[in-house]
Amino acid sequence: MSYPYQQRTPTVVPANPFNPRADAEILRKAMKGFGTDEKAIINVLARRTNAQRLQIAIEFKTLYGKDLVKDLKSETTGNFEKLLVAMMTPLPEYYAKELHDAMEGIGTDEDVLIEIMCTKSNAEIMTIRQAYNSLYYKSLESDLKGDTGGTFKRLMVSLCNAGRDESMVTNPETARADAQALLRAGELRLGTDESTFNMVLCQRNYAQLQMVFHEYERLTGHDIEKAIKNEFSGDAEAGLLAVIRSIKNQAAFFAKLLNKSMKGLGTNDRDLIRLVVTRCEIDMVEIKREYQSKYGESLADAIKGDCSGDYKKCLLALIGES
Structure with missing residues (x-):
């Protein structure tokens, strides 16, 4: 009995040809002077990978001596601003921040810990651990231990250890x-x-x-x-x-999380942003298919019904529906 490894198709792929300097110039023009050209910002950033966005930020600073993220924050507000900041954060650092915030303060958001720790490869977990350590000067494992208990704590510590066999050899x-x-x-x-x-x-x-x-x-x-x-x-x-x-079925698992972030009273925008930003470069095509078959509506329609303005437009662009 052989198990095909799950197919993964992203909706955001590296722009090719890619000219970070030209992109930086477009973004500068979009934010200079009176008013902001949000459409131009979405057109550039939602169609570049995380690695390419980081290159654009370097180019932007080199050309104008300004921080692209700070400029985006001063020109945008609300969920659109939060989405752009998430898109501009290096992925390991973004995951580390989400894990940290899930454990900060009173109570723990176990759903975030589960979503990240239970679905990552060994290499991804190691990279997230390093990012966590350099951001907070603490080990991810020690924070997980301090914030969880019992069987759940043991599960988190085991996963944090990143020791899963990844050979795909079956017996x-x-x-x-x-x-x-x-x-x-x-x-x-x-x-x-x-x-x-x-x-x-x-x-x-x-x-x-x-x-x-x-x-x-x-x-x-x-x-x-x-x-x-x-x-x-x-x-x-x-x-x-x-x-x-x-x-x-990882795509079905994430489709369920996306649905949970939008159903009921109010939207959990933090979850929605994290899920779209992190999965659009991995398997968003499969997630959209699973969403449609499980909930009888497209992910795009769910986002349209739940979000508005530039925030909605940018999310739709990331899932390849603009």
Whole structure:
């Protein structure tokens, strides 16, 4: 049984040809004098990758002796301003800030920790850890430990360790053994042996885990998600389900998060911005497809119904719908 690795198609790809100097000149012109040409700003920044935007910022400073981000902030307001600042932040630094803010102050936003820590590769987590350390002079692991507890804490520490096998080599016998071990650690005993779930879900490669989930269902007649819901609760349940769902279908996992950020009373703009900015260079095409099939409306229509003005236009440009 072979598992094709999930296809990933971005909506923001490197501009080619790319002329950071010409882009810097367009942005300067858009912000100089009376009034701001928001359309020109969106046309440039929403059609460049994060790496290219950072090059434009360097060029902007070289040409005009001014900080592009500061100029954008002084010329824009509200969610449009927040979106542009997010787009101009180096990605590892952006993730580090989001994690830090999720743990700052009273209470912890576990959803943000889950979204970032449960879906990143080893290399990405290592880069985020370095960025976290250089921004806050503290280790991400120590902050995670201080802000979480119990099974959820162990899950976060394991993921922060970035030690997952990423070989994509599969072994049906190991998958069977792991499925049996999970069954014995959960449904076949009184109480739950959390460490077995932690070990299997945080160590095995994604293709191998797909096989483990399949074996688990073959042994029990039901999905492993049902076992997690029965055996765990609260943040631990949410974290383990996130690991499983993002391994099964990462695009569907992110489509669900996008829907959650917009449904109900008011929009969680911080989540919406983070999800669009970080996924548009990875797999936004697949996320849009999953969104449409799951919710019966396009992601573009959901954004149109929930956002307005230049903020809406810029989000639509990032998801390739302008």
